[in-house]
Amino acid sequence: MDKWGWAVRGFAAVFIPVGGFFWGWSFYNVETGAAPFDLGLISFYTVMVANLIGFLSTINGPHLRWAWHYRWTVISAHVFVALNYVGGVVIGWHKPGYRTYCLVFTALWALSAGLVGWVAHQWNRTVRTAVSSIN
Numbered sequence: 001m002d003k004w005g006w007a008v009r010g011f012a013a014v015f016i017p018v019g020g021f022f023w024g025w026s027f028y029n030v031e032t033g034a035a036p037f038d039l040g041l042i043s044f045y046t047v048m049v050a051n052l053i054g055f056l057s058t059i060n061g062p063h064l065r066w067a068w069h070y071r072w073t074v075i076s077a078h079v080f081v082a083l084n085y086v087g088g089v090v091i092g093w094h095k096p097g098y099r100t101y102c103l104v105f106t107a108l109w110a111l112s113a114g115l116v117g118w119v120a121h122q123w124n125r126t127v128r129t130a131v132s133s134i135n
Contacts, residue, residue: 004123005058008070011116012055019047043084046077054120057127067127071120078113082106 026040050073057066088102 001058002126004119004126007119008054008123009058011074011119012051015051015112015116016048016055019044019051023048039084039087040081043077043081046073046080050074050077054123057123064124064127064131067120067124071117071124074120075113075117078109078116082109082113085109 022040023044026038026044029035029038030041050070053066053073054070057063057070082105085102085106089099089106092098092102
């Protein structure tokens with residue numbers, strides 16, 4: 001496994017627990033009645049699944065199918081979370097603290113989408129090259 005595979009594993013090690021933490025927070029909000037529904041239940045779940053796919057793509061040799069799915073699911077999942085926070089900005093515009101929280105996390109998740117997406121693209125290229133050299 002090359003540096004891109006290790007980067008994918010590193011992102012998985014970070015974003016699976018981060019997604020789990022925020023998913024739990026979303027679940028708590030719904031369970032306690034703080035929100036009738038929290039879109040974070042879906043968006044953070046997609047982050048965990050996408051990063052699990054990335055991790056699986058690094059196990060036991062090159063897996064082109066998993067690397068390709070990781071590339072698109074991880075970008076989509078991180079953008080989904082960023083858009084979820086944009087919705088929070090709109091809904092919570094009258095609450096300055098919440099609005100600031102949502103603005104900051106919109107930026108962070110958008111940046112992570114770009115960074116993780118770039119690494120996923122590099123990993124996909126590496127795996128595609130390895131698979132084509134085998135065939």
